[in-house]
Amino acid sequence: MSLAGDLTTHVVGFCRRLRARDLPVGPKEAADALRALAAVDVSNRRECYLALRTVLTSRYEDLAVFDDVFREFWNPPAPQPTGADQPEPDLPALASDGQTPSLLSWLDEALQSQGEESIPAYSPVELLTQKDFSTFTGNELDEVSRLVVAIARRVATRLSRRVRAVRRGHALDLRRTIRHSLRRGGEIVELAYRKRRIQKTRVVLLADVSGSMDLYSRFLIQFIFALQHALGQVETLVFSTTLTRVTEALSESDLRAALDQVARTVPDWSGGTKIGQSLRAFLTRYGGLLLTPRTVVIVISDGWDTGDIDVLDDAMRELHARAGRVIWLNPLLGSPGYEPICQGMRVALPYVDVFASAHNLESLRQLERHLALRRR
């Protein structure tokens, strides 16, 4: 392998390491890193460090992680030669434009762990859509996962189309007013108004991952993951006895890595449930940031609360007041004969705008209808 190729391999490896630590580093960033290294003196360690940091970090929180990985990666335990003896070679070839495209495609392959999978047309789909999540067998799971993702994408597309709708605004459109006036020799007779875009709906998902929800949470997380990827403006938090924000963890573009990440960040996956406390924690910590009249809050839970019921009542009232719309998805609602009689659910129900099931694929598909923002 050529010397330049060697450095390229190292940089790609370094980028991958950063990515594993959640820095948003993709092929484009890696290509920039190589261009940056080509522009500085690669025998100067400090300069390389600064150049890579400038290119590969994008927020303050990244800096400490970057330093960590940099130290680990470029400081092998063996003693490093210093000064002029640095092994990093010069890279005259990298800067030339001719090489960039092939380099990029190579990086693309090297970095992309897996591409987007297409959803094949599949005939037993209809059967699957009606089936309760908890009754799937092992070999159906992959297929279902794929369908969940497909549905989430569709819901997201519809949703983003809908939020672009206009409403009559009050801003004067001078441009059109003037244009009209031309016909009357400059006399302004009618005023034209500018239609204003409604701002995008923000979706906040609060998913119950306690023991009683375990059967469903696996699919719902996939759904949330796909929705978040397609929609962008989704904040995801999971709770059981405590609340954890997993938006970042789920923003990993590879689902498996994302799930691992979630499992690592959530301290009590499949523990008991304290819905009230969790919602209260959400309101205190994230309410100011996330809740506006344009926010749709989706709670996914079966309502089995082992905590204080008054706390739940209180938190739900506030949630209802501060959010644009509160949707409660309860997987149990799908089972025949279910009545929301468990105490937690009964207390929460008056503050819920939409109460729907989330037990099978069909119900996820229905979700799109509920996400429109207007309250009643």
Next chain:
Amino acid sequence: MHPEIARIQSMLDGQGYVADEALATSVYLAIQLRKPLLIEGGAGVGKTEVAKVMAAALETDLIRLQCYEGLDATTSLYEWNYQRQLLHIRMMEHSDLPLEVKEREIFSEPFLLRRPLLQAITHHRAPVLLIDECDRADEEWEAFLLEVLSDWQVTIPEIGTIKAQHVPYVVLTSNRTRELGDALRRRCLYLWIDYPTFEKELAIVRRKVPGVNGQLAGQIAAFMQFVRRAKLEKTPGLAETLDWSAALIALHRDHLDREAVEQTLGALFKHRDDANLMRAQWLDHLLRGVDEIGREAAPWSQETISRVAERVLPKS
């Protein structure tokens, strides 16, 4: 050091900006890779200055766009000059030109008001475009900006598509009042400017404050390092250091004492709560810190400051 980075550093230096290597490297790469540079850091650490100095160093013009909530395309990109259009329509009132011609005339370049983004795109040479405090603009505008930053072309329905002749050098600054989107971040190079170290702040005070003596400069720099260890609404940055120094000089102070500090507290703390907290709980400790540092062997360093701070300052 790469000769170009050294050149930029000395150029920044020549413009009166004390730049460390990290800053010079980032500016250099922004120029080399032609990517926007996103600068974050506390208020008053000199983020905006970077763009100004960069323009001077490149000997090009600076075009500044100050962001605020509600900033939209008509105030950042272009708008038609309606008054002028109306006037023109009146003047054409009795001409026999067909309507289409009249219309084409008033929607032509002379009636176009170029806002900063359009100015930057149509500039005769690559300017430095400073998009200041972009965290203040809302998310919609951010998406719009992203579009401009990736295409460098603008479509005006009445005129057509205008493509940038020279892609501007872009500097964005943010105070992190709102998290900027990932898409925008990923398009940019990133530089975090921390509050200055003691050494850097001392160098800046010496350089930028005319008439300051060595003792006062040292005390000011030390005092600022101490102050930043408090939990404040708004931690004073370099801009405040310089204001405060100027205030002290104006009052003919040549060293720090209680009276001098109390008289000039307003230049340092812009928040009522901060000023109160300082006066009530911190001032004694700060002054003691200044006293003690005076007993340390010169020259003082960041390390001296930390040691003294550990000893005398309240733990926050």
